[in-house]
Amino acid sequence: MLLVLRLGHRKGRDPRLSTHVGLTARALGADGIIYSGEEDSGLLESIGKVAKKWGGPFKVEYVEKWERKLRVLKRKGFCIVHLTMYGLPVEKEISGIRACYRKCRKLVIVVGSEKVPREMYELADWNVSVTSQPHSEVAALAVFLHEFLQGKELDKKFTKSQVKITPQARGKRVERRP
Numbered sequence: 001m002l003l004v005l006r007l008g009h010r011k012g013r014d015p016r017l018s019t020h021v022g023l024t025a026r027a028l029g030a031d032g033i034i035y036s037g038e039e040d041s042g043l044l045e046s047i048g049k050v051a052k053k054w055g056g057p058f059k060v061e062y063v064e065k066w067e068r069k070l071r072v073l074k075r076k077g078f079c080i081v082h083l084t085m086y087g088l089p090v091e092k093e094i095s096g097i098r099a100c101y102r103k104c105r106k107l108v109i110v111v112g113s114e115k116v117p118r119e120m121y122e123l124a125d126w127n128v129s130v131t132s133q134p135h136s137e138v139a140a141l142a143v144f145l146h147e148f149l150q151g152k153e154l155d156k157k158f159t160k161s162q163v164k165i166t167p168q169a170r171g172k173r174v175e176r177r178p
Helices: 015-027 041-054 066-075 090-104 118-123 137-149
Strands: 002-009 032-037 059-062 079-089 107-111 126-129 163-165 174-176
Touching: 002 015, 002 066, 015 032, 015 041, 015 137, 032 041, 032 066, 041 059, 066 079, 066 107, 066 118, 079 090, 079 118, 079 137, 090 107, 090 126, 090 137, 107 137
Parallel strands: 002 032, 002 107, 032 059, 079 107, 079 126
Antiparallel strands: 163 174
């Protein structure tokens, strides 16, 4: 089980970025996303529609209290990776993260939005940086998933899709399924 937790979604400010976190998580191999912050049924519905149309399964959930959810997941054996520009370099930590995942098969990747509380840094098993420079949480998530899954996410097949793209050098070829 590979989950992404989006901290501190702000309904008026973050809907597009939070949607992109969800789309990236889904497309690059995660099994689901959990949102915290302001409840936004439109965001949950939007990601759910994409998963239904483009294939899944992909779980979308909202939690009011992210700390409680992470503590529950930790008790269930999940390893917790917090993506932050203040963390240790991903290239130095990735083998340890993969080893933890091979053992428990459960990982939560946490990405922030607003200022991340100190408690997150303490709850995480790893605080990992993609770079130590300001950047997008979407980019950090994409790079992390690519490193963690060693490129295998690029070959992922999505079941029960209503739409499938046939790759081409030019033009668009879209197959619609009933």
